[in-house]
Amino acid sequence: MEFLPDFQAMGIGGATFAMFVMLMVLLLTGMPLAFVTLLVALIFALGWFGPMAVPLITSRIFSFVNSFVFVSVPMFVLMAAILDRSGIARDLFDAMKVLAGRIRGGVAIQTLLVAVVLAAMSGIIGGEVILLGLLALPQMLRLGYDRNLAIGVCCAGGALGTMVPPSIVLIIYGLTANVSVGDLFSAAFIPGLMLAGFYAAYILIRAYLNPALAPIAEPEDITRTEKLRLLKGLFLPILVVVFVLGSIYGGIASVTEASAIGVVGVTLSTVIRGEFTVGLMAGAAKQTLRTVGMIVWIGIGASALVGVFNLMGGITFVSNLITGISDEPIVVILFMMLILFVLGMFLDWVGIALLCMPIFVPIVRDMGYDPVWFGVVFAMNMQVSFLSPPFGPAAFYLKSVAPPDISLGDIFRSLLPFIAMQVLALALLLVFPGITGH
Numbered sequence: 298m299e300f301l302p303d304f305q306a307m308g309i310g311g312a313t314f315a316m317f318v319m320l321m322v323l324l325l326t327g328m329p330l331a332f333v334t335l336l337v338a339l340i341f342a343l344g345w346f347g348p349m350a351v352p353l354i355t356s357r358i359f360s361f362v363n364s365f366v367f368v369s370v371p372m373f374v375l376m377a378a379i380l381d382r383s384g385i386a387r388d389l390f391d392a393m394k395v396l397a398g399r400i401r402g403g404v405a406i407q408t409l410l411v412a413v414v415l416a417a418m419s420g421i422i423g424g425e426v427i428l429l430g431l432l433a434l435p436q437m438l439r440l441g442y443d444r445n446l447a448i449g450v451c452c453a454g455g456a457l458g459t460m461v462p463p464s465i466v467l468i469i470y471g472l473t474a475n476v477s478v479g480d481l482f483s484a485a486f487i488p489g490l491m492l493a494g495f496y497a498a499y500i501l502i503r504a505y506l507n508p509a510l511a512p513i514a515e516p517e518d519i520t521r522t523e524k525l526r527l528l529k530g531l532f533l534p535i536l537v538v539v540f541v542l543g544s545i546y547g548g549i550a551s552v553t554e555a556s557a558i559g560v561v562g563v564t565l566s567t568v569i570r571g572e573f574t575v576g577l578m579a580g581a582a583k584q585t586l587r588t589v590g591m592i593v594w595i596g597i598g599a600s601a602l603v604g605v606f607n608l609m610g611g612i613t614f615v616s617n618l619i620t621g622i623s624d625e626p627i628v629v630i631l632f633m634m635l636i637l638f639v640l641g642m643f644l645d646w647v648g649i650a651l652l653c654m655p656i657f658v659p660i661v662r663d664m665g666y667d668p669v670w671f672g673v674v675f676a677m678n679m680q681v682s683f684l685s686p687p688f689g690p691a692a693f694y695l696k697s698v699a700p701p702d703i704s705l706g707d708i709f710r711s712l713l714p715f716i717a718m719q720v721l722a723l724a725l726l727l728v729f730p731g732i733t734g735h
Contacts, residue, residue, distance in 0.1 A: 305345055309614045316341060316606065330648045331591070334598030342605045350605070357604030358597050364472055365553060371589045372556030373463055376563050377419035378581035378588075381428065383567045388530030389414060390432045395527050402504030402511035404440060405450045406497055408433040412454030413493050416461035417538045418559070420468075421588075422683060426455030426694040434699060443510040444703070445711035446503065452691045452708065453496055453715035456683040459646075459676050460489035462542060463559070466646055466679050468552065469592075470672045473654040477669075478552045479545055484733035485673045488726060492680070495718040533569065537562040592647050599651030612656050619660060626664040630671075630727065633657050634678055641682025645690075649682075650675070670726075673733045677723045684712045684719070 307315060316337060323333040342350035361367075380386055393407040400406065408429055415425050429451040437447035459466045462482035471478035504511035541559040544550035550558060567573040606612060622632050633653075640649050654675070661671045683691045692708040699708070726732055 309610050312341070312345065312609060313606075313611050313614060316611075324643070329594075330645060331594035331598040334595075334602040334648070334652070338598065338601035338605045341609065345605070345609050350608070353608060354601045354604060357600045361472075361596050361600040362593065366468060366472055366478055366551075369463070369468055369478075369553045369556035370465055370592060371585055372553070372560050373420050373465055373468075374588045375581060375585040376556070376559045377421035377424045378584040379560070379563045379567060379577070380415070380419055381424045381584070382577045382581055383563075383572050384570065385530075385534055385563070385566055386411070386415060386428045387432060388527075388570075389534050392527045392530035395524055400501075401508060401513055402500045403513065404433065404437050405442065405446060405500045405504070405511060408437070408450050409454050409493060409497055409500070412457050413461060413490070414534050414538060416458040416489070417463075417542060418534060418563070420458045420462070420464045420466075422456055422458045422691065423694050425458050426452060426691050427698050429455045430695045430698040434695075438700070441512050443503075444707070446500070446510055448695065448699070448703065448708055448711035449715045450496070450500065452684060452695050452712055453718075454493075455694070456680055456691045457489060457493055459680050459683060460485055460492055460673075462486055462489070462545070463552065463556065464489075464676060465592075466650070466676045467672060469596075469647060469650045470654060470675055473651055474658040474668050474672060476658075476672060480669045481672045482542070482545055482552070484669050485676060487734070488673055488677060488722065488732055491725070491732065492677070492719065492722045495722060496715065499714065499718060533566040537566065595645065595647045596651055599648055603652060603655045607655070612659075615656050616660050619656075620663075626666070627727070629660065629664065630666070630674075633660075634674070634723070634727075637675065637678045638681060638685075641679060642685055643688060646679045646682060649679070667730070670730050670733045674723065674726050677719065677726055681716055681719045681723070684716050 305312075319337050319340070320333060323336065324330065328336075338354055339351075342354055346353075390407065390411050393410050394403075411433070412425060412429060415428065419425075434447055434451050437450070438444065458464060462485055464482075464485065467481040467485055468478050470476070471481050500511070537559060540562055541555050544555045544558055545552055564573070564578075567577065603612070619632060620629055623629055637649060637653065640653070644652075658668050658671065661668055683689055686692075686709045689709065689712070692705060692712065695708055696703070696705050
């Protein structure tokens with residue numbers, strides 16, 4: 298171990314700074330976050346405690362991976378993967394045409410409604426943004442919608458999966474903060490719908506102030522039988538949402554059990570629709586393994602790093618630094634929001650949740666705030682990170698399916714009003730915590 302510096306001689310302040318610099322430098326090399334955190338955890342465990350510390354890392358990792366609630370993550374990802382491959386989302390979009398047809402900005406509202414239902418079905422961001430980019434964006438552009446409005450609705454609507462239960466962001470937060478995921482889902486429901494309501498109001502106000510932004514589609518003479526056929530597309534998705542969320546809110550099933558109900562529901566939907574094939578399920582399973590593999594590896598790396606940092610006394614050191622900023626608890630919360638916002642520009646939300654929440658949640662509890670409320674505030678903050686430059690994932694997802702003449706710069710510019718609405722929703726949650734019911 299001679300090649301490692303003596304981190305103890307630096308003191309906890311110096312070691313914390315060295316850890317932060319090492320993390321940043323390694324991330325800038327393009328190395329995946331999971332391996333960066335694991336490597337830094339190993340270097341500091343050996344440099345601070347010596348070789349005897351390695352088993353401590355493995356015990357931390359085991360406790361993270363061994364959590365029962367974690368089983369719901371692959372289930373919800375699988376549900377989203379099956380949805381991606383079936384025609385359920387396309388039929389849902391067509392069915393919403395009947396509901397939102399004659400109002401100005403109708404297709405944008407229709408897109409938003411589909412986004413909320415898809416969010417309530419799976420809670421996965423990437424798939425939703427891509428689906429909306431394939432289904433709604435070409436239609437809005439063909440009808441002559443303002444390009445910025447069309448792009449913003451697809452990206453911001455697709456990102457609603459962070460807030461609307463069953464959100465995987467809330468599940469991971471519940472795991473790290475040791476909070477009931479069912480309580481988090483109940484608390485996030487109204488804020489999620491509130492944000493969707495802000496988007497809808499923005500679309501309607503802009504469309505009515507400047508009708509050229511959102512032309513009304515040519516009226517289609519839809520016969521009653523055609524209407525019934527279209528509305529049938531609503532039936533299966535709504536049924537799945539009712540069964541998944543109803544079983545959680547009704548206390549019939551835990552989040553993990555409800556996620557299994559969801560997978561069975563979506564699979565049965567593909568069978569009823571005649572779309573079920575072995576190829577579809579195999580493709581969905583592979584996509585699930587890729588996504589969950591990434592989440593598990595980031596979780597393993599972050600758990601190891603936070604475990605080592607905690608044993609070094611680093612969490613107490615950082616907690617004292619944060620709480621020392623002000624005697625006003627709300628100022629401390631705002632400072633945490635700023636840290637999350639800045640980290641959200643560069644890091645994946647899984648990494649942010651697993652690295653920051655073990656430090657932030659005890660402070661929040663000590664100041665007398667409800668960790669369930671803080672979880673909803675955290676999810677709302679992650680909404681902003683999904684859209685904000687330079688690395689907002691929603692923009693990159695949309696770019697992958699958008700027409701070639703739409704640049705990343707165009708997408709980020711289109712997202713600015715929606716980011717402003719997310720910040721407004723976040724401010725309302727901070728000022729009126731009662732919105733979450735906690």
